[in-house]
Amino acid sequence: MTPRPLLWRLTPADADPWQRIMQGALAELQGLFASDWAEWINRPQDEFRTVLEHADCWAAGWAQGQPLAVGRWEALESPGTATLMGVYALPAARGTGLAAALVRQLVARAAAQGHHHIQLDVVATNQRALRFYRRLGFAPTATLPLRNPLGLDELELALQLPRRLAA
Numbered sequence: 001m002t003p004r005p006l007l008w009r010l011t012p013a014d015a016d017p018w019q020r021i022m023q024g025a026l027a028e029l030q031g032l033f034a035s036d037w038a039e040w041i042n043r044p045q046d047e048f049r050t051v052l053e054h055a056d057c058w059a060a061g062w063a064q065g066q067p068l069a070v071g072r073w074e075a076l077e078s079p080g081t082a083t084l085m086g087v088y089a090l091p092a093a094r095g096t097g098l099a100a101a102l103v104r105q106l107v108a109r110a111a112a113q114g115h116h117h118i119q120l121d122v123v124a125t126n127q128r129a130l131r132f133y134r135r136l137g138f139a140p141t142a143t144l145p146l147r148n149p150l151g152l153d154e155l156e157l158a159l160q161l162p163r164r165l166a167a
Contacts, residue, residue: 003062005101010057010070012049018057019048021070025088056109057086060093060102068093073106075115082110084120103136111161118161121146121154133157 010018051057055074059067071087084106089099110118120138122129124145138157145153 005060005096005098006062006064007058007060007101007105008064010052010059010067012052014059014065014067015045015048015052017065017067018052018059018070019043019045021067021088021090022048022086024090025086056106058102058105058109060089060098060105062098068096069098069102071099071102071106073110073118075110075113076119080114080116082113082115082118084118087120099132100136103133107136107159107161116161117158119156119158121148121156123148124153124155130155130157 055072057070057072060069061067069087069089072085073082074085075082084103087099087103087106089096089102093099107118119141120133122133134157136159138159141156141158143156145155148154
């Protein structure tokens with residue numbers, strides 16, 4: 001029987017493992033994130049703590065405190081719209097359901113805060129990520145691809161969330 005994924009919110013105390021995972025993600029997937037490994041590698045841990053103080057950042061794993069997948073969401077200026085950011089699963093966690101459980105948690109958190117639309121950007125050549133998000137119900141929007149700071153085209157994908165019923 002496959003164990004059930006554990007999900008937990010990352011706090012500033014989790015800055016060290018989150019920093020290691022994000023730096024590893026950026027090193028492994030050069031050019032597939034809008035951020036660049038070189039801009040993150042020398043950042044002090046305090047900057048990672050600061051992000052975790054303000055972000056709704058979550059981890060997934062088989063044991064509490066041992067994250068194998070991470071991600072976060074933020075509200076956008078457009079009312080009711082949120083974005084997924086920094087979703088990454090370590091190579092050993094791919095295909096295990098951890099990343100899917102994590103994204104479902106992030107989507108549920110955004111919906112619980114009253115958002116009805118959640119989006120993300122994926123580098124157009126990242127077919128693995130595009131297939132993953134499509135399996136979770138995300139679809140390309142009509143927005144034209146945007147060129148990220150690394151000069152790569154990114155596609156916008158979105159998911160409509162159920163609207164909360166008024167009490």
